[in-house]
Amino acid sequence: MAGYAETLDTRPQVVIIGGGFGGLEAARGLRHAPVQVTLIDRSNHHLFQPLLYQVATAGLSPAEISAPIRAVLRDQANAEVFMAEVTGVDVAGRRVLLGDEAMPYDYLVVATGARHSYFGHDDWEPFAPGLKTIADATHIRRKVLLAFEAAERTDDAAERAALLTFVIVGGGPTGVELAGAIAELAHMALARDFRRIDPTAARIVLVEAMPRLLGAFPEDLAARAQAHLEHLGVSVLTHTAVARVDADGIMAAGERLPARTVIWAAGVQASPAGAWLGAATDRQGRVIVQPDLTLPDHPEIFVIGDTAHLEECSAPLPGVAQVAIQEGRYVARTLQQRLRRQPEQAAFHYRDKGNMATVGRAFAIVAMPRFRFTGFFAWLTWLVVHLYFLIDFRNRLVVLFQWAWAYGTFQRSARLIVEEASQQVNSRTLAPLQPPS
Amino acid sequence: MAGYAETLDTRPQVVIIGGGFGGLEAARGLRHAPVQVTLIDRSNHHLFQPLLYQVATAGLSPAEISAPIRAVLRDQANAEVFMAEVTGVDVAGRRVLLGDEAMPYDYLVVATGARHSYFGHDDWEPFAPGLKTIADATHIRRKVLLAFEAAERTDDAAERAALLTFVIVGGGPTGVELAGAIAELAHMALARDFRRIDPTAARIVLVEAMPRLLGAFPEDLAARAQAHLEHLGVSVLTHTAVARVDADGIMAAGERLPARTVIWAAGVQASPAGAWLGAATDRQGRVIVQPDLTLPDHPEIFVIGDTAHLEECSAPLPGVAQVAIQEGRYVARTLQQRLRRQPEQAAFHYRDKGNMATVGRAFAIVAMPRFRFTGFFAWLTWLVVHLYFLIDFRNRLVVLFQWAWAYGTFQRSARLIVEEASQQVNSRTLAPLQPPS
Numbered sequence: 001m002a003g004y005a006e007t008l009d010t011r012p013q014v015v016i017i018g019g020g021f022g023g024l025e026a027a028r029g030l031r032h033a034p035v036q037v038t039l040i041d042r043s044n045h046h047l048f049q050p051l052l053y054q055v056a057t058a059g060l061s062p063a064e065i066s067a068p069i070r071a072v073l074r075d076q077a078n079a080e081v082f083m084a085e086v087t088g089v090d091v092a093g094r095r096v097l098l099g100d101e102a103m104p105y106d107y108l109v110v111a112t113g114a115r116h117s118y119f120g121h122d123d124w125e126p127f128a129p130g131l132k133t134i135a136d137a138t139h140i141r142r143k144v145l146l147a148f149e150a151a152e153r154t155d156d157a158a159e160r161a162a163l164l165t166f167v168i169v170g171g172g173p174t175g176v177e178l179a180g181a182i183a184e185l186a187h188m189a190l191a192r193d194f195r196r197i198d199p200t201a202a203r204i205v206l207v208e209a210m211p212r213l214l215g216a217f218p219e220d221l222a223a224r225a226q227a228h229l230e231h232l233g234v235s236v237l238t239h240t241a242v243a244r245v246d247a248d249g250i251m252a253a254g255e256r257l258p259a260r261t262v263i264w265a266a267g268v269q270a271s272p273a274g275a276w277l278g279a280a281t282d283r284q285g286r287v288i289v290q291p292d293l294t295l296p297d298h299p300e301i302f303v304i305g306d307t308a309h310l311e312e313c314s315a316p317l318p319g320v321a322q323v324a325i326q327e328g329r330y331v332a333r334t335l336q337q338r339l340r341r342q343p344e345q346a347a348f349h350y351r352d353k354g355n356m357a358t359v360g361r362a363f364a365i366v367a368m369p370r371f372r373f374t375g376f377f378a379w380l381t382w383l384v385v386h387l388y389f390l391i392d393f394r395n396r397l398v399v400l401f402q403w404a405w406a407y408g409t410f411q412r413s414a415r416l417i418v419e420e421a422s423q424q425v426n427s428r429t430l431a432p433l434q435p436p437s
Numbered sequence: 438m439a440g441y442a443e444t445l446d447t448r449p450q451v452v453i454i455g456g457g458f459g460g461l462e463a464a465r466g467l468r469h470a471p472v473q474v475t476l477i478d479r480s481n482h483h484l485f486q487p488l489l490y491q492v493a494t495a496g497l498s499p500a501e502i503s504a505p506i507r508a509v510l511r512d513q514a515n516a517e518v519f520m521a522e523v524t525g526v527d528v529a530g531r532r533v534l535l536g537d538e539a540m541p542y543d544y545l546v547v548a549t550g551a552r553h554s555y556f557g558h559d560d561w562e563p564f565a566p567g568l569k570t571i572a573d574a575t576h577i578r579r580k581v582l583l584a585f586e587a588a589e590r591t592d593d594a595a596e597r598a599a600l601l602t603f604v605i606v607g608g609g610p611t612g613v614e615l616a617g618a619i620a621e622l623a624h625m626a627l628a629r630d631f632r633r634i635d636p637t638a639a640r641i642v643l644v645e646a647m648p649r650l651l652g653a654f655p656e657d658l659a660a661r662a663q664a665h666l667e668h669l670g671v672s673v674l675t676h677t678a679v680a681r682v683d684a685d686g687i688m689a690a691g692e693r694l695p696a697r698t699v700i701w702a703a704g705v706q707a708s709p710a711g712a713w714l715g716a717a718t719d720r721q722g723r724v725i726v727q728p729d730l731t732l733p734d735h736p737e738i739f740v741i742g743d744t745a746h747l748e749e750c751s752a753p754l755p756g757v758a759q760v761a762i763q764e765g766r767y768v769a770r771t772l773q774q775r776l777r778r779q780p781e782q783a784a785f786h787y788r789d790k791g792n793m794a795t796v797g798r799a800f801a802i803v804a805m806p807r808f809r810f811t812g813f814f815a816w817l818t819w820l821v822v823h824l825y826f827l828i829d830f831r832n833r834l835v836v837l838f839q840w841a842w843a844y845g846t847f848q849r850s851a852r853l854i855v856e857e858a859s860q861q862v863n864s865r866t867l868a869p870l871q872p873p874s
Contacts, residue, residue: 063850074629145481419480
């Protein structure tokens with residue numbers, strides 16, 4: 001990589017950090033541009049995050065919602081991919097820092113996404129994992145499935161009740177989707193698989209601090225989603241702030257709720273890109289960008305997706321895939337205009353195509369700018385849209401098959417508890433698994 | 438579980454340790470027997486080990502070759518499943534020990550399988566992982582895929598060569614299948630995905646101490662398999678004992694072979710069941726059983742599968758799925774005869790239905806008692822047999838689809854590098870990944 005600076009390639013170097021929706025769309029938008037594109041990501045795959053909750057609840061396998069970034073950009077001759085961890089940006093020297101190495105750029109696109117945030121309570125994380133990566137999803141899947149296994153083994157009634165209580169903190173789309181999927185896992189897929197416990201008696205609790213679920217959706221749709229969740233057996237607690245999370249469960253509304261499984265879906269925090277760039281950020285760490293998505297005084301640096309804060313109608317754009325995709329496309333177009341010395345396009349404008357969330361296996365809510373609907377037809381719409389945006393054609397077929405099978409049989413395809421690496425080291429000696437305490 | 442001893446269930450308690458081929462077959466064979474069956478396994482899934490090498494080489498996803506043991510035994514009313522780690526057996530007291538707890542039995546079936554063995558060089562394990570569990574397979578997959586990523590990043594020619602050298606130690610079926618699959622991964626699936634390295638220049642080396650590969654197969658078939666491996670670009674070194682394995686590669690035949698990826702497929706060692714039972718074992722730790730698969734002086738204890746040593750024609754039965762399955766079936770029949778006070782069947786006799794191994798994507802060798810064949814038709818036979826023995830019907834369809842797709846496109850479905858747990862703990866703070874040094 002040191003050889004980079006001495007390369008004879010005289011095309012402008014565009015470095016994109018992050019292979020999510022925004023970064024990948026920017027890279028692909030530059031496929032005919034006279035530039036050299038380098039996409040850097042810490043992982044080797046693009047992840048279709050909207051379906052990550054299905055991996056966490058054993059409905060899909062990780063590979064079914066991911067695609068190797070290299071394979072996606074294989075036929076784009078002007079693009080290359082590096083799997084590497086960015087440690088900073090030398091803004092003055094126009095270099096991306098990768099530990100001891102550095103990669104020069106002429107244009108930089110930062111699309112590093114977000115992680116979950118514990119609002120200052122980082123000590124809650126070990127007890128309430130969040131859901132952003134595949135490792136997060138398989139960790140949650142393991143935790144949920146192990147809780148049923150441990151409940152089957154215990155003779156202690158209070159312990160069994162805590163093991164069969166699943167708390168999801170945060171009533172946004174991820175929380176709602178997780179709660180619905182866990183309720184169905186317990187009440188349908190696992191219903192007849194145990195002899196001593198009754199999985200259908202499992203308690204799923206969705207906790208939200210605001211007065212209602214799904215704040216980004218119209219109120220009537222959110223009410224329908226809540227009614228359907230309750231129909232699936234989920235206890236929905238709105239107006240309920242979580243005061244404490246520990247190994248025994250949560251404390252909320254002055255009461256203790258014993259639960260061995262708590263999942264965090266309550267807040268996000270942008271990646272540390274703001275610190276790398278020395279840029280102004282909002283409270284969630286998102287970089288405040290100009291209307292053309294550049295950094296003030298740095299027209300060569302673009303920030304997009306969940307890492308960027310751009311206001312429209314006096315509210316920041318939401319952290320959803322559509323915003324990232326449209327921003328990535330916008331940046332690619334801007335760069336091409338600049339390189340061709342054409343007049344630059346107007347400020348970025350988000351075209352809201354609608355918003356949807358699914359609740360269980362045959363119900364969704366869809367809010368489009370002109371109309372809204374719920375129920376089975378909304379779920380079919382959700383299904384078609386999500387299949388369409390899955391990047392790999394093979395994955396579309398496999399996911400469609402898995403969904404059709406699950407719909408017909410109520411079963412899940414990926415009920416797999418895999419040892420985690422720390423345990424794996426000793427597995428040759430058949431050392432005891434961490435007892436599911 | 439303490440309540441177990443006090444249960445009012447007066448049916449004889451049959452405890453089976455291990456949910457592999459043998460244990461599961463024993464449990465299912467008892468479905469109409471007047472007994473209470475308890476199957477204990479440390480993991481929650483039955484694993485179809487013959488296809489594990491395809492998970493390690495990104496061809497299949499873990500869930501596609503596994504099935505939850507509970508789901509398999511769901512409809513068997515007299516069976517229950519515990520996910521737990523066995524720590525010993527109280528032979529005199531007829532109890533299986535699970536840490537602080539104990540589970541009484543009237544009959545015990547030990548089917549705990551085997552792990553890989555480093556022939557006294559356990560210090561080689563960190564550098565040369567073996568392949569027995571799903572965690573092993575995803576660990577090897579990660580290692581192999583990361584090697585290509587790191588090679589793309591480095592400017593050091595010697596380092597790049599070591600990163601692109603893959604050594605498989607052991608020329609049995611697993612080693613042969615791994616070598617063929619890695620050769621195809623490098624030379625076909627990844628061929629056009631990199632810009633700085635040429636994956637087709639990757640070196641795959643299969644090292645075997647004996648004079649030839651596949652000692653369990655007839656010599657002409659093994660020669661054909663070797664020729665096909667060499668046609669795929671694998672360097673086969675027979676007569677070559679490995680003297681040392683470390684972070685830099687291996688030492689064999691007095692020479693050092695620098696390689697960042699070494700995979701161990703050279704030897705197995707039985708689970709510690711011999712120690713639990715205080716029974717005589719062979720050099721590989723397998724329990725020496727009577728012709729009816731029981732322990733001497735303990736007609737209530739059966740040992741089967743890879744954990745058992747039983748000689749036929751003055752050679753121990755091989756550690757293959759068919760032996761375990763037939764032994765499991767035999768034990769279930771014996772138990773039923775005893776309970777019905779019928780005369781017991783004759784000593785166990787293994788009916789060898791044949792042996793097969795696959796080399797790459799359209800070539801296999803098949804050795805049946807009466808005839809043998811190689812090539813494409815052998816591969817189709819291999820494919821049909823393996824699909825047939827996959828336990829879950831959904832998995833059969835998905836695996837068939839993945840194979841058909843891979844056959845048509847040369848692509849792999851599961852090229853996924855997932856962070857391992859030790860790294861995951863810090864991932865919220867976007868801490869650097871272990872640099873792929």
